[in-house]
Amino acid sequence: MPQQTETEYKEILRQYLENQSEQNLYMGEAFSRKLIEKDISPEEVISIHKSALKDVLPGLPSKVWHSFDFLIEMMIRYGLALKEHQSLVKRQEEMQLEMEVASKVQETLLKTKIPVVEGMDLGYVTVPSRTMSGDYIYFVGNDMDEAGVAVADVMGKGIPAALCMSMVKFGMDSVQHSSEGPSGVLSVINRIVEKSVNDSMFVTMMYGRYDAKSSTFSYASAGHEPALHYVASENRFVELDAKGLLLGVSPDARYEEGSVALERGDFIAIMTDGVTEARTPEGFVEKDTILEIISSVKDRPAQEMAEHVFAELDRMQGFRLQDDFSLVILKKE
Amino acid sequence: MGYRSSVDIHTEWDIVAARQLGRNEAKKVGFGTVDQARITTAISELARNIYLYAGAGKIEIERLNENDLFGIAIIASDEGPGIPDVRKVMEDGYSTSGGLGAGMPGVKRLMDDFRVDTEKGKGTKITAVKWLR
Numbered sequence: 001m002p003q004q005t006e007t008e009y010k011e012i013l014r015q016y017l018e019n020q021s022e023q024n025l026y027m028g029e030a031f032s033r034k035l036i037e038k039d040i041s042p043e044e045v046i047s048i049h050k051s052a053l054k055d056v057l058p059g060l061p062s063k064v065w066h067s068f069d070f071l072i073e074m075m076i077r078y079g080l081a082l083k084e085h086q087s088l089v090k091r092q093e094e095m096q097l098e099m100e101v102a103s104k105v106q107e108t109l110l111k112t113k114i115p116v117v118e119g120m121d122l123g124y125v126t127v128p129s130r131t132m133s134g135d136y137i138y139f140v141g142n143d144m145d146e147a148g149v150a151v152a153d154v155m156g157k158g159i160p161a162a163l164c165m166s167m168v169k170f171g172m173d174s175v176q177h178s179s180e181g182p183s184g185v186l187s188v189i190n191r192i193v194e195k196s197v198n199d200s201m202f203v204t205m206m207y208g209r210y211d212a213k214s215s216t217f218s219y220a221s222a223g224h225e226p227a228l229h230y231v232a233s234e235n236r237f238v239e240l241d242a243k244g245l246l247l248g249v250s251p252d253a254r255y256e257e258g259s260v261a262l263e264r265g266d267f268i269a270i271m272t273d274g275v276t277e278a279r280t281p282e283g284f285v286e287k288d289t290i291l292e293i294i295s296s297v298k299d300r301p302a303q304e305m306a307e308h309v310f311a312e313l314d315r316m317q318g319f320r321l322q323d324d325f326s327l328v329i330l331k332k333e
Numbered sequence: 334m335g336y337r338s339s340v341d342i343h344t345e346w347d348i349v350a351a352r353q354l355g356r357n358e359a360k361k362v363g364f365g366t367v368d369q370a371r372i373t374t375a376i377s378e379l380a381r382n383i384y385l386y387a388g389a390g391k392i393e394i395e396r397l398n399e400n401d402l403f404g405i406a407i408i409a410s411d412e413g414p415g416i417p418d419v420r421k422v423m424e425d426g427y428s429t430s431g432g433l434g435a436g437m438p439g440v441k442r443l444m445d446d447f448r449v450d451t452e453k454g455k456g457t458k459i460t461a462v463k464w465l466r
Contacts (some may be wrong), residue, residue, distance in 0.1 A: 032447055043367050043371075047365070047366060047367045050366075061435055069370075071376075072367055072370050073370045073373075076374045076443075077374065077435065077439075080374075080435065080439045080442060084426065084438065084439070084441050087425045087438075088425050088426055091425070145376050243429050250354060277448060298358050298414070
């Protein structure tokens with residue numbers, strides 16, 4: 001231990017013993033910061049104290065000196081606990097950094113382009129509750145008269161969900177044509193997920209396809225949250241659900257397909273349970289409340305609608321999402 | 334090779350005897366109070382592991398003198414089940430430690446050199462060395 005540290009400590013201690021002023025204590029506090037910076041362990045501090053005291057108050061009885069040795073013994077494990085803590089903090093910082101890099105990689109992986117289709121307005125929001133997301137939104141389209149939209153939700157959160165989700169992404173890459181029917185798309189993805197993801201992982205997914213020529217929206221669901229169809233002429237919401245097993249449960253799962261005709265002003269909302277199971281300190285947000293929020297902005301462009309619903313639900317949850325949040329609005333102009 | 338002496342570990346009280354031996358030898362080498370306390374804490378930890386996980390074994394203490402360097406070696410050996418995953422045992426925050434700063438990483442921190450030889454079903458030998466500065 002550096003001689004200088006001991007000399008400084010002795011001086012501060014001597015002054016304190018003489019005056020016992022707050023100023024002396026403040027100097028002591030400042031000095032302890034220096035000791036921590038120099039990585040001097042608690043047991044060493046007591047050893048410094050003991051040898052300083054030997055100079056300042058030499059005449060103490062021998063039992064007092066022995067008591068310091070006892071105190072040193074007491075402090076060894078505190079020193080070890082401190083070191084362990086420091087090393088765990090460092091490891092956590094490294095992991096945090098890795099997570100940030102991983103989330104950037106995921107962002108790139110998840111990039112999707114909204115297709116431009118005559119007479120249809122598309123908008124979406126997807127926000128992870130932690131660094132990594134287990135939700136997935138992907139668009140397919142020919143930029144003419146067809147668009148496909150996939151919304152998937154991996155149960156669970158964080159890294160495991162994100163890894164599993166990249167499987168869905170690679171599956172979707174094989175679905176290049178927007179003319180592919182919803183139940184066919186789900187069958188393909190199901191086989192991929194079933195092969196490559198372990199049994200404890202479950203994925204729900206909805207795939208919808210809009211055909212501008214006939215103004216119809218067809219859809220299939222793998223155990224996913226029902227979509228909502230806002231029927232403008234009747235000013236009401238209709239749930240769109242179709243039978244189908246979660247992805248990855250059975251390789252032979254079949255997916256029922258449904259379809260609806262869209263009129264001007266109608267829109268479809270596809271979401272994950274981060275929307276429908278939003279929680280506030282008072283409990284779940286009522287379904288009616290969510291419908292009210294959505295219909296309050298029904299005349300705005302699709303992107304603004306999605307952003308508004310997110311902002312409202314985020315605010316209601318105290319800006320701390322409980323689950324990954326994803327919402328797609330597909331609106332007939 | 335320097336002077337070597339040993340204590341057999343069968344009961345919890347043998348841990349005290351091992352500490353005593355270690356402290357005496359550390360004093361003879363010339364270690365100060367803080368390092369004596371570190372060396373005996375390392376002995377406690379290793380002896381306790383023998384007592385808890387192997388049932389029986391021994392702690393040997395050796396005074397070292399290499400060139401101009403003086404030091405002390407603790408050799409903890411047993412014929413217990415062996416350590417299945419040494420890497421895991423050396424991780425901070427694993428099992429016995431749980432934030433108490435103990436366990437193998439603790440012993441490694443208290444000493445300068447640390448070495449584990451273990452074989453499943455045959456036993457474990459841990460050598461930890463501290464040098465006088």
